[in-house]
Amino acid sequence: MRKSLPESLPTVLGVNLLLGVPGVVPVWLLSYFAVNWPLKALGWTVGEPTENDGMLPWLLVGGPVLLLFGLVWWLANRPLRRGSALVPRVYWPVGVLMTLVPSFAFVIVL
Template sequence: MTRHWSAPLLVNVLLGVPGVVPIWLLWYFASNWPLAELGLTAREPTENDGMLGWLLIIIPVVGLYGLLWWLANRPLRRRTTLAPRLYWPLSVLATLLPTLVLIITL
């Protein structure tokens, strides 16, 4: 039985490496449509085909990644002694860690 927080941390950091793609897709979509409509970001000037094409890509990619993330974390959550109020934020932050490292270093 996994009792320490290092196993969920390691699993979620490893899941965060391919997770860079769905996170980037979500940011690209948000920055070109809802955030741009609110005036918070500038729309990509060459993106004039609309957002439907992006939605056809984003929904399956993010959906499959979310399913994979959930299937990996649900059994792991039961095997650890971390409380759910600590486990889930740790898992989300560990998953976002590779993306944050890329943002900081690039």
């Protein structure tokens, strides 16, 4: 049986930051969905005037993209968490925030 060394904090941060680069797409999909349906229904946003396709594109495109990214993120972080010296209540929020850093940077730049 191979015994692995505990993962260091820079490794955890780096892996989640790299996962955040393709993670820009699911974050954009979630924001687009929120602006055009629930927030528009509440009257908080105006939304895209030509967006009248309904929910089928979200089930065919958005759902699998979100599911695939969530699965890849979880499968990458589960072994890292087991080998990490961080406690779970610190590890998971740090992992999520580091994954969102590229999306935040993209929003700030644009």
